Amino acid sequence: MGSSLSALAIHPLRDDLYDELHSRPFQVLPTPARVTHIAVLTTPEERDSQFQHLQELHRLLGHPEPDQEVSCFEKTFGNLRVRREMHMEFASYTFINLDPAETGAPFAETGISLLPDGWLDKLTGTVIAAFHIHLQTQAGQGMEDLDYVRQHFEGLRLVGSSPQEGAARVWGTFQLHSDGFGRFMVMNHHMSDSQLGRLTQRLMEIETYRLMSLLALPLARETSPTLNEMDQKLAVITQSLADNDDVDEPALLAELTAIAARIEAFRAHSTFRFSATRAYHRLVLARLEALREDELSGHLTITEFMTRRLTPAVKTCEAVSERLEDLSRRVDRASDMMRTRVELAIQSQNQQLLSSMDRRSKIQLMMQHTVEGFSVVAITYYLIGLLKLGLESMYDSGFDLNKSLILGIAIPTVMALVYLGVRTVHHRFIRMAKGQ
CATH class of the missing domain: 1.20.58 (Methane Monooxygenase Hydroxylase; Chain G, domain 1)
Structure with a gap:
């Protein structure tokens, strides 16, 4: 019997992980062709509006509307191919004219020439990159003449190279032209359609990412x-x-x-x-x-x-x-x-505050000892006064008492007892403080 995964637990993201590597395939572009690439900074609210705008394009061109947004959308409407890619900060639109007129001047016909009138004007977002790419075959020495190239770049300083070991020649200025777009010209020597598509994709990404990096x-x-x-x-x-x-x-x-x-x-x-x-x-x-x-x-x-x-x-x-x-x-x-x-x-x-408090505590302790001495005298005075009243009452009641002798003996005795009592209370509080 053949092996099967039906009995195994499949990770819920497995299909998405496979699809991710194929979500943005390279273009396959014929020669000649006209490409217009536009990148717009978007907010989450503008993304919804842009998808509705894309649905409107389908209605205008008489095609069924897409019902679900995807990270990379591509659709061919006759000779017009539209590709929309969603990135973290921006959305990119690539419009490709697959069958341009070969007799016209470069950049006279572009990738957006086949769009319905007024549709592009309603695109929401902030344009960060917009440029045309003119794809043509090398058709003789005249095509390689710098004077021919310069006249289509409005006299701006050219940047050029021969990528892929001379399989094509690329010209550009990395500047804006009078129509508000940048321009690239690709002269295909012997590239296949898939190779040309990869080259064009790299040029679009270089220019877009260059501008994004400069923000x-x-x-x-x-x-x-x-x-x-x-x-x-x-x-x-x-x-x-x-x-x-x-x-x-x-x-x-x-x-x-x-x-x-x-x-x-x-x-x-x-x-x-x-x-x-x-x-x-x-x-x-x-x-x-x-x-x-x-x-x-x-x-x-x-x-x-x-x-x-x-x-x-x-x-x-x-x-x-x-x-x-x-x-x-x-x-x-x-x-x-x-x-x-x-x-x-x-x-x-x-x-310093603790030292000051310590000094104050010592002063207060000294004052307390002084007050204790006065308090012993005061308490003794009041107790002797009470004793004197008691003796006078007893004397008036008929008891034969020597009041002066009793008071004389009582004064030092009471004073000693009061002193001992005050010291006992004082030491008791000290023991309580130490225990706490």
Whole structure:
């Protein structure tokens, strides 16, 4: 009998894990073709609106609407192929004109030329990348003439290379043109449709990820002056602590707390953006490595251009991110030193307070002994007074008493008894305090 998995426990994500590797297949593109790639930053609310917008395209073109959103959607409507990919921060749309007119000038007809009028204008989200890719076969020496290429890039400085060991030539400017789009021209020498599709996909990803990685650069430039200011304040505070100046510790601690709060606010606002920049930059470098470019005489290759322009910008963002972390650690250390000084000052004050209380206790004890002496006399005086009243009452009742003799004997006796009683109570309280 054949083996079967029906009796085994299957992980609920097993199918999804298999499908993940095949969710974004490479394009298979003919030559010639016209490609337009648009990437828009989206919010969760805009994602729902974009899916409804995609359903509207199906209705306009007379095709059944999709009923479920997927991470990578692709559909061919005659000569128009539409591909929509969902990413963490953005959604990308690729429109491919599979049968363009070969007699027209490059970029006169694009991937969005076959879209219904007004449909693209209703796309929600914020456009971060938008560019056309012109795919054509090499048709003689005239196609390779730089003057021919330049006239379709509006005279902007070209970046060009020969990827895949000369199987094609790629030209671009990495700048915006008069129509608001970027432009690439790919001249196919001897690539198959699948190879051309992979090359085009890498170009789209390089340009999109390049722009996404640069989103943190304005934030880094905006943050740097404030970091300089906080750095100087922190240096002054640290120097005053090192010099053991007579400083107002609570005031400095409050200032350090304010600096720490501002740093944490910057970190909360920028940590994700800086981390995303590093991730996008690594993706760009991986796609550039896959191009396997050869240099075209007199022009920067795409890898050289990115290394010269993109890498310093990413390094700037990384430097600001590291500086934020360094400032946070330094503020923590300065705060710890300040708290230590404050705690030592408080301990010194507590010690002085305890010493003062000890002196007061001794004074009170001495006063208590003095009061005890007076209290013995006072209590004896009142007891003798009561005894005198009792003797007078007995004398008036007919008892023959020597009042003066009795009182004379009673005074030292009562005084001794009162003194012993007061001392007994005093020692009893002392024993109770020690036991407690």
